[in-house]
Amino acid sequence: MKGLVRGERSRRVLEAVILEYIKGGVPVGSRAIAKKYGLSVSPATIRNVMADLEELGLLYQPHTSAGRVPTELGLRVYIDAILKIQQLSIADREQIRRSYQGGASRLEGLLQETSKVLSSFSKQAGVVLTPRLSHTVFKRIEFVRLRASMVMTILVSQAGIVHNTVFEIKEDISQEELDKYGRYLNDMLQDLALHQVKARLLEEMQKEKVLFDRLLSKALELSQKALQENIENSELYIGGRTNLLDNPEFADVEQMRRIFNAFEEKSKIIDLLDKSMSAGGVNIFIGSESELLDMESVSFITSPYASGDEVLGTLGVIGPTRMDYSRIIPLVDYTAKLLSKMLEETF
Amino acid sequence: MKGLVRGERSRRVLEAVILEYIKGGVPVGSRAIAKKYGLSVSPATIRNVMADLEELGLLYQPHTSAGRVPTELGLRVYIDAILKIQQLSIADREQIRRSYQGGASRLEGLLQETSKVLSSFSKQAGVVLTPRLSHTVFKRIEFVRLRASMVMTILVSQAGIVHNTVFEIKEDISQEELDKYGRYLNDMLQDLALHQVKARLLEEMQKEKVLFDRLLSKALELSQKALQENIENSELYIGGRTNLLDNPEFADVEQMRRIFNAFEEKSKIIDLLDKSMSAGGVNIFIGSESELLDMESVSFITSPYASGDEVLGTLGVIGPTRMDYSRIIPLVDYTAKLLSKMLEETF
DNA sequence: TTTTAGCACTCGCCTCTGTCGAGTGCTAGG
DNA sequence: CCTAGCACTCGACAGAGGCGAGTGCTAAAA
Numbered sequence: 001m002k003g004l005v006r007g008e009r010s011r012r013v014l015e016a017v018i019l020e021y022i023k024g025g026v027p028v029g030s031r032a033i034a035k036k037y038g039l040s041v042s043p044a045t046i047r048n049v050m051a052d053l054e055e056l057g058l059l060y061q062p063h064t065s066a067g068r069v070p071t072e073l074g075l076r077v078y079i080d081a082i083l084k085i086q087q088l089s090i091a092d093r094e095q096i097r098r099s100y101q102g103g104a105s106r107l108e109g110l111l112q113e114t115s116k117v118l119s120s121f122s123k124q125a126g127v128v129l130t131p132r133l134s135h136t137v138f139k140r141i142e143f144v145r146l147r148a149s150m151v152m153t154i155l156v157s158q159a160g161i162v163h164n165t166v167f168e169i170k171e172d173i174s175q176e177e178l179d180k181y182g183r184y185l186n187d188m189l190q191d192l193a194l195h196q197v198k199a200r201l202l203e204e205m206q207k208e209k210v211l212f213d214r215l216l217s218k219a220l221e222l223s224q225k226a227l228q229e230n231i232e233n234s235e236l237y238i239g240g241r242t243n244l245l246d247n248p249e250f251a252d253v254e255q256m257r258r259i260f261n262a263f264e265e266k267s268k269i270i271d272l273l274d275k276s277m278s279a280g281g282v283n284i285f286i287g288s289e290s291e292l293l294d295m296e297s298v299s300f301i302t303s304p305y306a307s308g309d310e311v312l313g314t315l316g317v318i319g320p321t322r323m324d325y326s327r328i329i330p331l332v333d334y335t336a337k338l339l340s341k342m343l344e345e346t347f
Numbered sequence: 348m349k350g351l352v353r354g355e356r357s358r359r360v361l362e363a364v365i366l367e368y369i370k371g372g373v374p375v376g377s378r379a380i381a382k383k384y385g386l387s388v389s390p391a392t393i394r395n396v397m398a399d400l401e402e403l404g405l406l407y408q409p410h411t412s413a414g415r416v417p418t419e420l421g422l423r424v425y426i427d428a429i430l431k432i433q434q435l436s437i438a439d440r441e442q443i444r445r446s447y448q449g450g451a452s453r454l455e456g457l458l459q460e461t462s463k464v465l466s467s468f469s470k471q472a473g474v475v476l477t478p479r480l481s482h483t484v485f486k487r488i489e490f491v492r493l494r495a496s497m498v499m500t501i502l503v504s505q506a507g508i509v510h511n512t513v514f515e516i517k518e519d520i521s522q523e524e525l526d527k528y529g530r531y532l533n534d535m536l537q538d539l540a541l542h543q544v545k546a547r548l549l550e551e552m553q554k555e556k557v558l559f560d561r562l563l564s565k566a567l568e569l570s571q572k573a574l575q576e577n578i579e580n581s582e583l584y585i586g587g588r589t590n591l592l593d594n595p596e597f598a599d600v601e602q603m604r605r606i607f608n609a610f611e612e613k614s615k616i617i618d619l620l621d622k623s624m625s626a627g628g629v630n631i632f633i634g635s636e637s638e639l640l641d642m643e644s645v646s647f648i649t650s651p652y653a654s655g656d657e658v659l660g661t662l663g664v665i666g667p668t669r670m671d672y673s674r675i676i677p678l679v680d681y682t683a684k685l686l687s688k689m690l691e692e693t694f
Numbered sequence: 695t696t697t698t699a700g701c702a703c704t705c706g707c708c709t710c711t712g713t714c715g716a717g718t719g720c721t722a723g724g
Numbered sequence: 725c726c727t728a729g730c731a732c733t734c735g736a737c738a739g740a741g742g743c744g745a746g747t748g749c750t751a752a753a754a
Contacts, residue, residue, distance in 0.1 A: 162501060716735095
């Protein structure tokens with residue numbers, strides 16, 4: 001990839017076009033570059049270089065006699081080969097840390113706050129994917145009798161995620177008995193990952209069938225029901241949607257509608273974030289790379305977050321392809337690390 | 348208010364203008380009304396009537412030689428005095444009930460689904476305000492030791508609302524001991540409203556101070572901490588935001604931004620819904636009546652929902668003032684009642 | 695007194711036109 | 725290999741003019 005742009009000068013021109021385009025959002029011409037980027041060559045020369053870059057597919061002209069705009073490939077090359085990612089300034093870090101002041105006492109609150117931090121520092125939309133229950137470690141199960149034959153199950157994971165389900169049972173069970181079930185299960189399931197819990201329960205049910213122990217089989221049945229629920233699902237917090245309205249490329253209502261539809265639908269975005277969960281470090285999807293159809297002019301910058309060794313979810317920033325990558329990449333990186341640290345300390 | 352529009356004909360003209368305006372979204376002229384609404388008078392007569400209505404402040408002209416548009420007051424008069432609210436058709440009801448099929452096993456899911464139902468049937472945005480914890484009846488409290496000196500409190504209300512908080516304590520407490528606290532508190536607080544729970548706890552703490560019972564005073568202290576959390580807060584589910592983009596009056600990006608900002612901010616909308624919680628039945632706020640500044644062209648139609656006698660929250664539809672009130676008012680009404688019924692059955 | 699027909703007038707919307715300026719590609723000369 | 729010069733292209737913008745919907749007013753009819 002790096003070989004695509006051979007000369008030092010080509011690189012500098014590409015960089016200049018991209019920086020200028022990110023700043024202004026309009027096609028950039030040869031003159032502007034010659035002037036502002038101290039390359040001390042004439043516009044005509046720049047034009048020749050730009051023509052070369054266009055042939056390589058890194059730039060393109062919206063129409064004859066307009067300036068150049070970077071293509072997705074151009075941005076990709078820029079990010080991979082030219083952009084030097086510097087650290088976030090001390091002041092920025094300080095300010096981000098301060099946004100969290102007060103400390104969150106609920107996981108939901110912490111994650112939601114994170115989406116706001118991401119959005120307000122990037123001036124784009126911030127997203128945070130919540131942990132999947134099934135990937136976390138079992139901590140506790142609890143049954144509450146809401147009323148006759150209605151039982152609520154509360155499931156708590158090691159990481160402090162709480163999930164509850166309500167269901168109907170055939171016969172009424174007293175709260176005392178439910179408490180017994182709970183104690184039994186809590187002993188049995190300690191320290192298993194939740195997706196293991198499911199298997200373990202089935203296994204135990206086989207055993208109990210033979211023993212005909214009513215209490216235990218009942219307990220197993222109940223918890224079985226609770227887990228039938230989709231513990232595979234993640235939620236998605238989105239902050240700063242309206243920031244996107246400020247981007248001139250989305251002045252077009254059609255574009256906007258597509259993005260807001262994706263926000264409403266969520267599933268597509270969740271899939272994407274899910275994919276980038278396994279890959280460590282910062283991930284960047286430019287335009288159509290995200291494979292969210294109809295989302296050509298949108299980029300994602302994501303990073304997974306964790307608690308201890310357990311990768312819990314992904315967070316990131318969504319914005320136009322014309323985004324200030326040099327600022328937002330370190331932002332996402334730092335925020336993911338900070339969140340991980342906070343989760344580890346609290347949960 | 349009714350006296351404002353004296354003649355039968357005036358009323359019919361006002362109605363015609365509003366219906367036509369709701370349908371088309373553009374100012375309506377005298378000719379269209381004379382033709383379509385079978386008043387069997389000439390456009391010129393209609394014009395005279397319209398001039399009268401304008402003088403009363405029920406209609407206005409965006410500019411000379413444009414048709415008329417209803418004012419907020421006009422809509423208000425129409426809704427209060429002219430509109431006959433009919434029932435939702437059997438087919439519609441059936442379809443709404445069917446949207447809920449599968450039954451919700453979690454309160455959150457049920458409420459979120461409701462916001463979607465409201466939006467898809469109204470073609471506008473649907474909102475549902477979640478119950479406030481403090482207004483519900485205590486059912487159960489549970490402490491979970493996450494790790495050394497980190498405790499999670501889980502609070503369950505009679506209506507099936509679950510709230511959890513994590514906090515740090517000075518000294519480590521074993522899970523067994525925490526369970527004891529739980530049992531003690533569950534006995535003591537049974538059937539109290541949550542806002543009473545707070546008072547009761549303080550009261551008990553006074554007593555225990557004298558008795559120096561370590562276990563009890565510790566339990567009280569913990570639950571006290573859990574309740575310091577904002578159990579006053581409500582969440583807001585919003586469905587179908589993007590439907591609003593289809594309304595031509597919001598083609599203007601500025602307008603749109605204001606509304607989406609309010610969605611993001613949420614607090615203003617929560618306040619409004621909160622207000623209309625105490626008032627029974629369907630509430631309608633037209634344009635500036637909602638007192639959400641910068642929201643002139645937006646109307647709210649809301650209705651509280653309950654479980655048994657306990658009013659839990661509010662739901663409603665947000666759309667342009669130019670909304671199909673005759674359809675949406677019964678929709679909101681029916682949905683609120685249906686939700687109430689479902690809550691009562693499940694929780 | 696109320697309703698209607700006729701008419702002149704207003705104003706937003708659309709299209710057409712011409713001008714301006716930014717930016718290009720090409721060529722010839724340094 | 726770089727640069728200056730030049731003709732050309734194309735979008736953005738502003739102004740002119742025509743169209744059509746809709747009005748208010750007046751005078752006559754019911």
